[in-house]
Amino acid sequence: MLLNQEKGLSEIINFFKTNNLASNYINDNLIEFLQANINDKSKILNKVRDDLTYPNLDELTVVRHFTNLSRKNWAIDVGIYPLGSCTMKYNPKINDYIAKDKRLLNLHPLENKENIQGILKILKELENYIKELVGMDEVSLLPAAGAHGEYASLLIAKKYFEKKYRDKNRKKIVLIPDSAHGTNPASATMANFEVKTIKSNTLGQIDLQDLTDYINQNKENIAVFMITNPNTLGIYEKNIELITKICKENDILTYYDGANFNAIIGKLKPGDMGFDMLHLNLHKTFSTPHGSGGPGSGPIAVKEFLAPFLPIPRISLKNNVFNLDFDYPDSIGMIRDFWGNILVLIRALNYILSYGNQINKVAENSVLNANYLKLRLKNYFVDLYKGFCCHEFVLSASNYKSKGIKAFDIAKRLLDYNVHPPTVYFPLIVEECLMIEPTETESLESLDNFVKSFENVIKEIETNPEILKEAPLTTPVKRINDALASREPKPTIKSIIY
Numbered sequence: 454m455l456l457n458q459e460k461g462l463s464e465i466i467n468f469f470k471t472n473n474l475a476s477n478y479i480n481d482n483l484i485e486f487l488q489a490n491i492n493d494k495s496k497i498l499n500k501v502r503d504d505l506t507y508p509n510l511d512e513l514t515v516v517r518h519f520t521n522l523s524r525k526n527w528a529i530d531v532g533i534y535p536l537g538s539c540t541m542k543y544n545p546k547i548n549d550y551i552a553k554d555k556r557l558l559n560l561h562p563l564e565n566k567e568n569i570q571g572i573l574k575i576l577k578e579l580e581n582y583i584k585e586l587v588g589m590d591e592v593s594l595l596p597a598a599g600a601h602g603e604y605a606s607l608l609i610a611k612k613y614f615e616k617k618y619r620d621k622n623r624k625k626i627v628l629i630p631d632s633a634h635g636t637n638p639a640s641a642t643m644a645n646f647e648v649k650t651i652k653s654n655t656l657g658q659i660d661l662q663d664l665t666d667y668i669n670q671n672k673e674n675i676a677v678f679m680i681t682n683p684n685t686l687g688i689y690e691k692n693i694e695l696i697t698k699i700c701k702e703n704d705i706l707t708y709y710d711g712a713n714f715n716a717i718i719g720k721l722k723p724g725d726m727g728f729d730m731l732h733l734n735l736h737k738t739f740s741t742p743h744g745s746g747g748p749g750s751g752p753i754a755v756k757e758f759l760a761p762f763l764p765i766p767r768i769s770l771k772n773n774v775f776n777l778d779f780d781y782p783d784s785i786g787m788i789r790d791f792w793g794n795i796l797v798l799i800r801a802l803n804y805i806l807s808y809g810n811q812i813n814k815v816a817e818n819s820v821l822n823a824n825y826l827k828l829r830l831k832n833y834f835v836d837l838y839k840g841f842c843c844h845e846f847v848l849s850a851s852n853y854k855s856k857g858i859k860a861f862d863i864a865k866r867l868l869d870y871n872v873h874p875p876t877v878y879f880p881l882i883v884e885e886c887l888m889i890e891p892t893e894t895e896s897l898e899s900l901d902n903f904v905k906s907f908e909n910v911i912k913e914i915e916t917n918p919e920i921l922k923e924a925p926l927t928t929p930v931k932r933i934n935d936a937l938a939s940r941e942p943k944p945t946i947k948s949i950i951y
């Protein structure tokens with residue numbers, strides 16, 4: 454398309470040239486040719502086709518190239534990946550295998566209803582399992598990510614109150630604890646709400662006094678109470694039912710960020726805790742990897758009274774025929790093209806079915822693994838939130854500050870011991886934070902190995918702290934200059950390495 458516009462063409466050429474991409478091909482002769490033939494698309498295409506030749510490489514060279522490339526990266530298939538707040542667990546390959554079935558893979562989203570009865574049945578079945586797991590009445594599988602689910606739910610809250618009070622400006626505030634995931638305040642702001650942050654106390658729980666004082670003074674204007682539970686400290690909010698009750702009494706909708714569902718799946722239901730709406734991250738808990746930029750899915754679930762506002766289309770079953778139903782006049786409307794990230798949804802259903810009534814083991818083992826690691830590691834750091842954790846926990850590395858060592862240095866040195874480091878500097882309320890989430894899929898041997906790597910690094914802080922400052926020393930990419938990388942992002946690796 455841009456080839457017909459001179460400006461677009463020179464922009465493309467400049468981009469290639471300044472970023473040192475395809476430098477052999479983009480030379481002055483080619484540029485002259487392109488400029489001379491700017492309006493003759495087929496001539497340009499023919500030239501490109503003639504010029505580009507297939508690489509003449511033998512199979513072994515190609516296999517070695519890609520195998521070596523894959524070894525430059527870290528993956529759960531290689532070792533433990535305990536990034537807090539990310540639930541980087543092993544996802545059984547059987548679920549990929551089933552999602553890859555040609556009958557599912559080749560379906561076109563604009564197929565006639567008669568030809569997609571099978572997939573609609575699969576999706577309806579997943580909706581029903583999610584309802585059961587979370588204790589809600591209706592589900593939409595459409596949102597493509599956790600934050601997308603949050604945003605859609607906040608639009609639902611907005612529509613609900615607008616309809617109830619016929620006043621767009623009455624309920625403008627969303628209450629969010631300071632221990633929430635960062636997407637919560639971001640989604641509320643995107644949905645045009647004002648965010649009021651609620652403080653946590655020294656136990657990592659919501660400060661009830663702070664919450665009730667604020668509600669008493671502003672109840673008219675508060676639309677939603679939004680909580681990540683367990684929160685980003687890995688702590689379960691013990692007053693949760695009291696809080697949802699207070700909200701209900703004050704006409705405040707309650708939202709449960711269920712992205713940390715790994716901690717409670719099969720054990721507790723947010724609907725039973727009194728929540729009105731929630732989202733799940735299928736790409737954390739339900740067999741799709743989190744991260745790497747692949748598709749995700751953040752289904753939302755609501756209580757009956759909010760169902761009319763759910764996004765469209767909704768899957769309905771009438772006279773034994775499944776439909777994609779658009780006829781919901783109060784709906785917030787369509788929130789994306791087509792019908793959801795279907796292959797992620799298929800994996801999730803398969804994951805649920807393969808666990809069956811043993812799905813609570815996911816929560817039990819993820820909490821067990823996190824507590825085991827916490828017990829083994831806490832004495833090396835500052836343990837601000839004492840006692841048991843849920844599926845993840847935080848420790849502060851502030852005790853090494855006097856030696857000039859930061860959480861960042863510890864994380865980088867861990868890479869040299871062939872383990873992936875935990876999340877660092879999140880949540881923001883903990884100084885020099887290390888946030889560790891082993892997940893249920895790591896064995897005792899793997900956890901012990903992780904602890905041993907930590908112990909090696911701690912020993913080095915005493916004996917050779919300088920080495921931490923230079924780490925990682927063994928990875929294909931060495932220490933990144935973060936500040937430069939974010940100020941001047943460039944696609945060349947050379948420009949961002951010390």
Ligand SMILES: Cc1ncc(COP(=O)(O)O)c(C=O)c1O
Pocket residue numbers: 538539597598599600601634636637681710712713734749751
């Ligand atoms: C607790 C929590 N909430 C929300 C999100 C946002 O999910 P997404 O990255 O899919 O938008 C995440 C992501 O990890 C999360 O951990």
